Amino acid sequence: MSGFTNDAPLVAAFAKAHRIAVLTGAGVSAESGLSTFRGQGGIWQKFRAEELASMDGFLANPDIVWEWYNYRREVLSKAKPNPAHAALAEWESECEEFTVITQNVDGLHRAAGSMDVVELHGNITINRCLSCDQEMREQPTRWEGKVPLCSCGGRLRPGVVWFGEMLPEDAIMRAIHAAETCDMFISIGTSTVVYPAASLPMIAAEHGAYTVEVNPDETPFSRYANLIMREPAGEAVPRLHELWRKESMARNER
């Protein structure tokens, strides 16, 4: 199904949707001016993933990797949450259980006011020391070339999850729990190709959740989704939220 040409199945699903889980990817922040990784204008078109987002790449070219992250931090410092982030935050405040699971490292869900946010791939504003493993949130003041240094003298890396690295255990456990127990699972702006995040929509479907995909393009999950909205997140998510809200108010009056 595409769009809201027939609202009936969605309204019926909303009537039972008290526990909602959302998976977001780079596409949800595209309308905030942040590049996606793949597809048109994606970051990977300019750089090779292995060169930038892996420990091997970092050890081989730490200056280039840091230049890339500093550039992204600069762009992020001027970015603001868009209507999709805002609608998700508002939706959470009205729903019994509402978890945002994000692959993004940009922090825009929290900036929009979402409270229950699971960051699967870390956060770009945090640094971690390669020597003593300490996390640092403040801007480093010591540099060696383009690489910032920890107070112990060790080299810092961005606090994100690169290819070949394990996701934070508590984050993936919470995400799986939300996928397994939700009534509705909404996948927004993700190409659904990077694992283990890409398995979450399928886990939700297998556990009986009604699944929705918001993405202008097809993904490997599209064929399994109950409803597909081929539109930008900034338009589709506020409409989905509004429809849920109306159905929820009607339910309370019944």
Ligand code: BJW
């Ligand atoms: C819009 C829009 C709009 C545009 N509105 N939508 C073979 C099979 C299975 C797995 C593997 C395998 N070989 C290797 C693996 C494992 C690997 C993996 O999955 N690789 C695949 C690529 C095959 N995964 C890992 O390594 C993970 N760790 C792991 O598995 O640990 C266990 C293990 C350890 C050791 C050995 C083996 C196993 C870690 C993955 C970490 C991913 N890290 C990155 C970088 C994070 C830091 C940073 O930001 O710099 O995470 S990569 C990058 O991809 C980033 C993203 O979070 C992630 C997902 O991308 P996302 O968000 O989906 O973005 P895009 O660009 O792909 O898609 C955007 C979408 O938006 C598009 O569809 C557009 O159409 C859409 N869009 N505008 C709505 N306005």
Ligand code: ZN
């Ligand atoms: Zn250190």
